[in-house]
Amino acid sequence: MQQHPTVRAVQDALAAAGVRDAAGRPSEVRILPEPAPTAAAAAEQLGIEVGAIANSLVFDADGAPLLVLTSGAHRVDVARVAKEHGIGTVKRAKPDFVREHTGQAIGGVAPVHPGRPPIRTLVDTALFAFDEVWAAGGIPHAVFPITPAELERLTGGTVTDVA
Numbered sequence: 001m002q003q004h005p006t007v008r009a010v011q012d013a014l015a016a017a018g019v020r021d022a023a024g025r026p027s028e029v030r031i032l033p034e035p036a037p038t039a040a041a042a043a044e045q046l047g048i049e050v051g052a053i054a055n056s057l058v059f060d061a062d063g064a065p066l067l068v069l070t071s072g073a074h075r076v077d078v079a080r081v082a083k084e085h086g087i088g089t090v091k092r093a094k095p096d097f098v099r100e101h102t103g104q105a106i107g108g109v110a111p112v113h114p115g116r117p118p119i120r121t122l123v124d125t126a127l128f129a130f131d132e133v134w135a136a137g138g139i140p141h142a143v144f145p146i147t148p149a150e151l152e153r154l155t156g157g158t159v160t161d162v163a
Contacts, residue, residue, distance in 0.1 A: 006138035009114040021145040022132035029137035037107030039072025065101040071126035121157035
């Protein structure tokens with residue numbers, strides 16, 4: 001099976017950044033047998049806690065994209081995020097807004113978006129409760145392992161409470 005171009009681009013970005021998993025191995029995007037458009041679906045297929053899924057959620061923050069990498073165990077408190085990060089309004093982005101800024105569709109958005117300008121990113125402190133978390137690899141069937149510290153480094157994100 002030929003690799004999806006978005007997955008290949010995400011894998012290339014991970015390799016270029018030298019991203020490692022919790023065992024110190026180069027992180028590799030894996031294709032799941034079924035789509036995993038939700039944290040619960042991904043966790044079930046991986047046999048891990050839902051909290052160890054790093055959801056990539058794109059929000060419209062006063063017209064600019066804001067990527068929140070949050071634990072799959074809880075929801076983002078948009079009022080808190082707006083207040084604590086000096087944003088007027090934070091609202092869930094529409095699918096076309098997400099694709100415009102990431103090149104990826106909702107349900108498989110990776111924390112990296114090759115070929116696009118960097119997006120302001122927040123990394124949920126709850127992810128640091130896990131040695132390793134799993135993030136989307138660019139399509140709903142794809143995921144990759146990464147440590148929370150590597151996720152922070154990869155995205156240049158700000159670690160903060162988002163729930």
